Amino acid sequence: MPHLTLIETFLAVLVAIFALPYLVWRLGRTEYVAPLVVVQILAGILLGPGVLGAALPALHAALFPPDVITMLNGIAMWGVMLFVFVAGLELDLKAAWRWRGETGVTAGLAFGTPMLLGAGAGGLVLALDGRAAWVGAEGQDWQFIAGVGMACAVTALPILVLFLEKLAMLRDTLGQRVLRYASLDDIAIWAVLALILLDWERVGRQAAFIALLVPAVLLVRWAMARLPQRDRWYVALVWLALLGLAADWSGLHFMVGAFIAGAVLDGEWFGQERVDRFRDTVLLALMPVFFLSTGLKTQWSAGGWTVAGFAALLLAASVAGKLGGVALAGRFLRWRQGEAWLIGWLLQTKALIMIIFANVLLDKQIITPASFTALLLCAVASTMLTVPFATPALRRLRASDGAT
Template sequence: MTPNETLLLALLVIFALPWALWRLWGKITLPLVVVQIVGGILLGPGVFGAVAPGLHGEIFTPQVIASLNALGLWAVTVFVFIAGLELDISEALANRRETVTAAGFALGVPLVLGTLAGGVLLQTEGWMGAAGHPWQTALGIGMACAVTALPILILFLDQLDLLRRPLGQRILRYASLDDIAIWAVLALILLDWTRVSRQLGFVLILLTLSPLVRRLVPRLRPTDRWPVALVWMIALAFVSDWAGLHFMVGAFLAGAVLEARWFDVTRVDRLREAWLLVMMPVFFLSTGLRTGFQAGGWVVLAAALLLLVASVGGKLLGVWLAGRQLGWGRETWVIGWLLQTKALIMIIFANILLDKEIISPAAFTALLLMAVGSTVLTMPVVTRLLSRPDLSRHRDAVK
């Protein structure tokens, strides 16, 4: 086959297989995007490559992998830009005490437990990347356990008919504040003293240009705003990567300094949905191709289980502690389970750690399995909780 034919065959598998699985099995409880993430893992070297190495090598040639990685880079750059664009902390600031308490406990407890779990893994070899230090690897694993995937959370809230209700808006406030902390911790992990002058330069560029961009964009004609925003995104992603922070940090911050209302919130929602359908499956597959079981299949699965317990248990414990402080009722467990949703953002976070060689492919695989496991658990548990009369009757009035 020609290189173009091989690439198109790979894309056919990427888009057809997850959709078929979703229609046959996951449509009732899982969004298509979650099944696509699972499909990326199944098509990777750890599963498909192990079962049929010859066929895997014929479809996913080095040239095809390079093309998929390039498409995946563009896909995730735009996606994290949209995630930053949709970030709205005005409601969080208006309800500071409640939001900071809830978000702090919901992030802090699983971060501590996840970091401790990372420390346990580091007692044996095979989990730290070649360029990582033990504290970076442990903190990175801990942060991955604490992450809430805001895009997946929005999909789940919409599917549960909670997105526009008071309870759903509260949950989004907590997750939005945690989103900021995630990128702040990532910047700390990636801090490179050999490039500190570049990283300070990036901060100065961001602080200098952001006010100018914020004044410029809303004054443009609506048809000019998206092109200017994309140029801003690419430029800041380039400078961020040049400074050693990773291009996704710059892309997220490029979106965060703008406001979705300047681009029409409805159009932003449609773009996110279309991007998840058209481009992000390529990123999921390129992610799946990076999974590795070099530490041993059962060892990686055991590590994933340890991280799953730290992640889910830590999030539920943190939300329970917040609920005790704030006087919440039975909605505490609904909030806890929805906030422990991982998938997209955690996979992006773990990809950055792998790119920077802070974690190993085995640790990346364990984190990926943990993210999928925690996300798959969410909908069945929350659906059952919401079916209780005391919650289903009052969820509209929960403030």
């Protein structure tokens, strides 16, 4: 290819990031099996070293020199922080508390069952294949096993919101129940991630972060409640950057700080419609860059079939755990027939949050690029299964409502 300047190369990459997934999604009409967000993730994988880099190494090297990768990573980091912040804003903790009995039982089983099966899958792969290919340089076996288990328990709340909108059930009673379960699981996921990342050499910084967090949250909430809505967004962005900085400085991760920054604020302060528009804008304009930068981390160094086999094992643990846990909750709480099957598939969607979770583990060198690739493939596959299984389940449930 002709020699391009740094800016020209960067813009050429942006053209590929935004044009290729859109054309595949629109012309291929993949919405039912692979929504645009899934196609964008797959495009990132295809443009990464595992596919394009292996097939056309010279082209891959020309498109992704170190300076371009640095520029992409900066945009991706801020984009994913905004996205995780909105995921925190979307938590309705008041509703979860109001229905705490039912929510606690369902969320606990939907979280705990796939976590245990996922941890079992992680322990099995270490027993059969050793740790060298899967555990990162800074990771311990228990961190790897716990991290894999947590990844299998994830529900991607922002993508779940998009799917609920697609299925026209976001604002109905059942949709709100699903959001409550996912919200409580999101809190547990990020709390356990913080424990996995606990660095005993930096425990003083982390203790300081936690100690200062409480008065800081009280101060920000006091200020937010008194600010006009137009000012809250500016203050929220400052708060997001500040908490991301503090969390990363403490040895946790800037993503943990981003989630906490949103979770401690009330979404109603920002207006539901504006939050929805903001989330959709971030998803449209910034997150495709994150998907590309994620794809650049995919590797098949442990052997393609080995990675694919681990991904299949994780997918089986994730699906069986989520469906089984929700089925137990439905039996215990005496749900009507068909509800547990539908809710289990809706909570199965992982996509962005599992990928973000895996990125954190990779950044902290708890897992290797091969483990990251297996988790990434599991996240994509589980998300692609959601709508095809949830749609007929919802149709049957609504038909039974009409019959009664």
